[in-house]
Amino acid sequence: MAGRAFPARSQLWMCDQSTGQDSAASTSKLPRDMKPEVKELRSVLKKCSLYLIGPMGSGKSAIGKYLAFELGFRFLDTDELIESVENKSISDIFKESGEEGFRDLEAAILDQVQPFIGCCVATGGGVVLRKENWGKLQTGIVVYLEAPVDVLVERLKKDTTRPLLADADDLAERVSSILNARRYLYEQADVTVSIGAGDLVDKVGKEVVRTLTNFIKANPPRAANLHPGNLPQDGK
Ligand code: S3P
Numbered sequence: 001m002a003g004r005a006f007p008a009r010s011q012l013w014m015c016d017q018s019t020g021q022d023s024a025a026s027t028s029k030l031p032r033d034m035k036p037e038v039k040e041l042r043s044v045l046k047k048c049s050l051y052l053i054g055p056m057g058s059g060k061s062a063i064g065k066y067l068a069f070e071l072g073f074r075f076l077d078t079d080e081l082i083e084s085v086e087n088k089s090i091s092d093i094f095k096e097s098g099e100e101g102f103r104d105l106e107a108a109i110l111d112q113v114q115p116f117i118g119c120c121v122a123t124g125g126g127v128v129l130r131k132e133n134w135g136k137l138q139t140g141i142v143v144y145l146e147a148p149v150d151v152l153v154e155r156l157k158k159d160t161t162r163p164l165l166a167d168a169d170d171l172a173e174r175v176s177s178i179l180n181a182r183r184y185l186y187e188q189a190d191v192t193v194s195i196g197a198g199d200l201v202d203k204v205g206k207e208v209v210r211t212l213t214n215f216i217k218a219n220p221p222r223a224a225n226l227h228p229g230n231l232p233q234d235g236k
Pocket of ligand 1: 055056090161163
């Protein structure tokens with residue numbers, strides 16, 4: 001992406017039309033009837049962000065929206081941001097700039113998103129491929145949505161928006177080979193939540209909340225140090 005003038009962060013937020021507001025962290029709202037277990041989780045997570053990773057069809061966007069709503073976080077979707085900034089579909093970006101061009105944009109968007117806290121970020125399935133992206137993902141808590149190939153295929157069989165699947169003669173074979181190549185990367189996540197056939201967003205979302213709560217209880221020092229703003233003040 002040499003020579004590309006990438007938008008300043010303030011412009012990037014203007015692309016997020018979900019609320020029409022311009023600051024991720026300051027506009028988070030507490031749902032009135034926040035469940036006690038979610039409240040506890042929010043109090044730890046509000047100083048960082050959640051990053052959802054996983055293969056195409058694993059439900060990162062749907063679960064991300066659920067979690068953002070429950071936690072009173074801002075929801076962001078890196079693919080949507082790329083499409084807004086470029087004013088092109090992901091398919092057209094792949095056609096015009098190739099996969100590497102798309103990966104450059106993905107890394108640049110992640111760079112812009114990463115400094116914000118209190119966000120729930122749905123990433124593209126290939127975000128794990130570039131080593132440079134991991135430093136940014138790991139400023140937050142990384143959640144892997146794991147699903148078996150047959151569940152992914154069922155969800156993806158009518159999809160026409162994913163360029164990596166567009167020319168597949170055998171969808172199951174393509175999904176399986178992408179997953180096999182990336183599984184060890186997805187498994188670097190802080191927590192993994194498994195999804196089964198027919199699982200609804202609500203069920204998976206609740207499972208993510210439960211798993212994250214356990215993770216934070218088991219790893220308090222890391223969670224407490226996720227963001228510099230969370231560090232104790234001098235003398236305290
Ligand atoms: C990709 C996944 C897509 C999108 C692009 C490439 C991948 O996002 O970023 O088509 O490499 O797995 P979703 O995981 O949201 O489908």
